[in-house]
Amino acid sequence: MKKSWLLLLSLLILAGCGKKQEVVQIGAFEKFQEPFLRISFSHPQGWQLQQDGPKIGFYSSLEAINKFNPYSVEGKDAARVIVNMDKMDTLKTLDEIVRSLNSDLTSSGFEVSSPVAKKVSDLDGKLLHYRGALDSKNIISGDEVVAVKDSMLYTIIFEGFNKMYEGSKVVLDSVLSSLHLPSFAAAAPGVDPAVPAEEMEVFENNFLKISYPANFQPSPASVKDPVQFALNIYGYRQDSGVFIDVRPAQGLTLEKVVEQNAARFKETSRGSATIDGVPATYLNYTGGKGISSRVYFLVKNDKFYRIIYNYYQPMKGDFQPVFDKMVASIKTK
Structure with a gap:
């Protein structure tokens, strides 16, 4: 979750001072299914898929992929949504993860809002909204939602440049409302959850x-x-x-x-x-x-x-x- 990019330390630029660029209109949505990970959710039709193992991203255009890694002010404004599953080496509570994420975002120069309760499939999660200025004309805004089940950390990130954030925010709502996560056999009370289940x-x-x-x-x-x-x-x-x-x-x-x-x-x-x-x-x-x-x-x-x-x-x-x-x-x- 650690961000490697540096943003301006203060938000001196108001949204009205951003670049005037046409906002991509969100039309139809389609279902993405990953049979290996047993995960599915809806995303905007025509957005570009980029997947790295359990990290699944959809970008508003092919060019948008290069806007976020790291953040770049070159080219048209863009948006993306990422769904990621990560096995934790050290078990942490949801509150511990939220505190760590807040610290990472703040140290990267973002202004971070207080966490808000949010459902991730059937799990209780938390949403952190963040916002930061890249230069005098470019603002990046985002929402990161995290949830935990046993040793698995689920993360959903939605980000957009300037007006693309508000114009595409429905994407996050669609992902969260349609997200289906893999189900795991729960260990019986008193049984070590590390022991492999008999069911195959x-x-x-x-x-x-x-x-x-x-x-x-x-x-x-x-x-x-x-x-x-x-x-x-x-x-x-x-x-x-x-x-x-x-x-x-x-x-x-x-x-x-x-x-x-x-x-x-x-x-x-x-x-x-x-x-x-x-x-x-x-x-x-x-x-x-x-x-x-x-x-x-x-x-x-x-x-x-x-x-x-x-x-x-x-x-x-x-x-x-x-x-x-x-x-x-x-x-x-």
């Missing part, structure tokens, strides 16, 4: 299919060549979960893939397995303090699949059998 769900795309505990969350990760796809599946504990990535095998055999990659891991032992009907090799290796780790190598259809799982050693009996079950469920494509 299925993630599937054009690279693979895998079963996972209902209280875990599959989240596609950003990739760079030569990686074609990457997936994180984690639950309550951030040190215990499964990571998978897929890249071209380029004609290499399993033996050659293992030979080229084994040195990257502090191997303690190795073994063989069968995944989706083909041989696989796994290496047990040293992870972080108190963490046990294993990586599988699999080659099929000229694709190289790497499957890694880590778990908190004192909870081996809870995690390892479930992670083994997840690996055994994998179907490659």
Whole structure:
């Protein structure tokens, strides 16, 4: 949430002194659905999508994407809305998050209003309105809404330059009223929420299919060549979960893939397995303090699949059998 841009420290410019630019009229809305994240909401038709894993943004024009990262006064005024899901490493209450956000915005030069209660799907959230001057003719205004469920932080941001903020504010209302968030199986009273649920769900795309505990969350990760796809599946504990990535095998055999990659891991032992009907090799290796780790190598259809799982050693009996079950469920494509 930390802002990296610097704004003017005071709001000396009134809205009437801003640039006189035509405000984009909001017409029809359409539904965005992310099947991997199991999230959906309505956004303005024709706005440009930019997605980075669980961070989903819609911008009022293609050029608008370059207006916000960092803020730029060049070009036409623009607006954007961002929906983001973030797994917290350290659990925080909603009030703690709001205080931290307020501090970040204030230190970046924004004038911040008092938090207002706001619903985020079925969760209780808080909205912070902020406003700041970029120069004598440009003002950026925004609303950031945050909500918390267990270790997951949900953030919705709406921002606009000058008159684009008021002219497009209906976008935030539309997102909040239509937002559907993934549901997680709740732990029974007295049950450690970190323990994988017995109920399993299925993630599937054009690279693979895998079963996972209902209280875990599959989240596609950003990739760079030569990686074609990457997936994180984690639950309550951030040190215990499964990571998978897929890249071209380029004609290499399993033996050659293992030979080229084994040195990257502090191997303690190795073994063989069968995944989706083909041989696989796994290496047990040293992870972080108190963490046990294993990586599988699999080659099929000229694709190289790497499957890694880590778990908190004192909870081996809870995690390892479930992670083994997840690996055994994998179907490659």
